[in-house]
Amino acid sequence: MTESISKSEEYGSSPVVSEAAVTSALRSVVDPELGADIVELGMYRGFSFDSDVLVVEVALTTAACPLRSQISRDVTERLGGLPGIGRVQVKTTEMSPEEKRRLMNRARARAAANPTHTHIPDRTRVLAISSGKGGVGKSSVTVNLAAGLAARGLTVGLLDADIAGFSVPRMLGMQGELAARRSESDGKILIQPLTKAVGTGELRVVSMGFLSPEDESVMWRGLMLNRAVQHFLEEVDWGDLDYLLVDMPPGTGDIQMGLARMLPRAEMVIVTTPALAAQKVAARAADMARKGYLRVAGVVENMSGFVCSHGDLYELFGSGGGERLAAEIGSHLLARIPIEPAVSAGGDSGKPAALLAGTASDAFEVLVEAVLALEPVTEMSSCSARILDTVRNALAAKA
Numbered sequence: 213m214t215e216s217i218s219k220s221e222e223y224g225s226s227p228v229v230s231e232a233a234v235t236s237a238l239r240s241v242v243d244p245e246l247g248a249d250i251v252e253l254g255m256y257r258g259f260s261f262d263s264d265v266l267v268v269e270v271a272l273t274t275a276a277c278p279l280r281s282q283i284s285r286d287v288t289e290r291l292g293g294l295p296g297i298g299r300v301q302v303k304t305t306e307m308s309p310e311e312k313r314r315l316m317n318r319a320r321a322r323a324a325a326n327p328t329h330t331h332i333p334d335r336t337r338v339l340a341i342s343s344g345k346g347g348v349g350k351s352s353v354t355v356n357l358a359a360g361l362a363a364r365g366l367t368v369g370l371l372d373a374d375i376a377g378f379s380v381p382r383m384l385g386m387q388g389e390l391a392a393r394r395s396e397s398d399g400k401i402l403i404q405p406l407t408k409a410v411g412t413g414e415l416r417v418v419s420m421g422f423l424s425p426e427d428e429s430v431m432w433r434g435l436m437l438n439r440a441v442q443h444f445l446e447e448v449d450w451g452d453l454d455y456l457l458v459d460m461p462p463g464t465g466d467i468q469m470g471l472a473r474m475l476p477r478a479e480m481v482i483v484t485t486p487a488l489a490a491q492k493v494a495a496r497a498a499d500m501a502r503k504g505y506l507r508v509a510g511v512v513e514n515m516s517g518f519v520c521s522h523g524d525l526y527e528l529f530g531s532g533g534g535e536r537l538a539a540e541i542g543s544h545l546l547a548r549i550p551i552e553p554a555v556s557a558g559g560d561s562g563k564p565a566a567l568l569a570g571t572a573s574d575a576f577e578v579l580v581e582a583v584l585a586l587e588p589v590t591e592m593s594s595c596s597a598r599i600l601d602t603v604r605n606a607l608a609a610k611a
């Protein structure tokens with residue numbers, strides 16, 4: 213695969229250019245998705261001359277990389293500007309799985325070395341509850357998991373990152389306005405989360421739903437969505453948290469990438485339904501992994517059938533989706549939450565089903581246990597690349 217952009221100058225023999233000059237120019241070519249330059253990421257592979265044409269080799273994570281032409285164009289532009297260089301040709305190749313693994317390592321290390329300054333303690337486990345699609349129950353899973361963890365006496369932060377479609381305040385029956393106060397620890401003025409006691413534990417919640425209409429308009433005027441989440445991460449006085457759960461907006465867009473960059477230690481809990489076509493879900497999960505390079509802590513299957521009052525199970529939305537997805541992305545199923553009116557009723561009344569008796573409550577209890585039993589976070593740097601490969605293999609097998 214080659215793409216070349218010619219410049220009009222003609223040269224009689226091969227020009228001379230140093231490796232240092234080429235690498236230095238290429239350090240300004242940044243892979244926007246990985247947030248690092250192509251030299252640092254090991255994508256630049258070297259150059260040669262074909263008479264007067266400077267041929268540059270660039271390895272991409274996938275031959276079908278949507279950024280291929282952008283990267284080629286940037287490379288051509290940067291190198292074409294070097295003294296004595298006439299024409300530039302970019303030769304793209306595809307990385308081997310091992311090379312991809314190394315690339316993801318570098319990207320993660322880089323993100324970890326430049327994190328956003330937050331007031332989230334290092335010991336806090338950060339879980340971003342995500343899915344490729346809206347309406348699968350992310351918010352319901354988030355608030356019930358948060359309530360279940362708090363009921364164990366833990367302090368749980370809950371960041372409602374669904375800026376445009378927030379539902380956490382209603383689901384927890386919380387109202388009020390966020391106030392700012394000078395923090396005792398560093399004297400900065402910080403936003404105080406609203407709190408709710410659950411047993412001996414506590415929820416600390418931040419949501420767009422807690423901004424006054426004036427604050428809200430300031431946010432909308434001045435800040436992009438991603439900035440709002442950054443605001444919540446940087447300027448909230450979370451205090452000492454055992455867990456921080458992030459209720460993600462639907463989709464796999466900017467907020468996911470932003471979170472990956474701002475909080476590289478965050479892990480995703482992917483919510484799915486039993487029915488979503490495995491291939492579609494796998495592709496979305498791959499997309500999230502590729503864009504966000506966040507580790508996946510596990511999968512939750514929601515709406516996993518309905519248990520009627522006689523105890524019979526009706527699998528209204530099919531079955532097996534959670535297990536299939538977990539297998540395809542090399543993760544595991546944390547829990548299966550049945551469809552139960554108490555979940556939606558609890559969402560409307562602000563009383564999470566996890567805190568009441570019932571089959572959904574039992575299932576959320578399984579989820580709480582599974583989350584408490586997660587292995588401590590270690591540098592699982594190969595994870596995203598492994599996910600990518602697994603997904604790609606699964607897709608190839610289906611094709």
Ligand SMILES: Nc1ncnc2c1ncn2[C@@H]1O[C@H](COP(=O)(O)OP(=O)(O)O)[C@@H](O)[C@H]1O
Binds near residue numbers: 347348349550557559
């Ligand atoms: N297990 C469940 N049983 C019954 N209703 C559910 C369940 N999970 C979610 N719901 C309902 O489905 C709708 C969408 O759930 P929600 O948590 O808002 O999804 P998301 O945050 O992914 O958009 C809500 O009305 C919610 O009450």
Ligand SMILES: [Mg+2]
Binds near residue numbers: 379
């Ligand atoms: Mg939601």
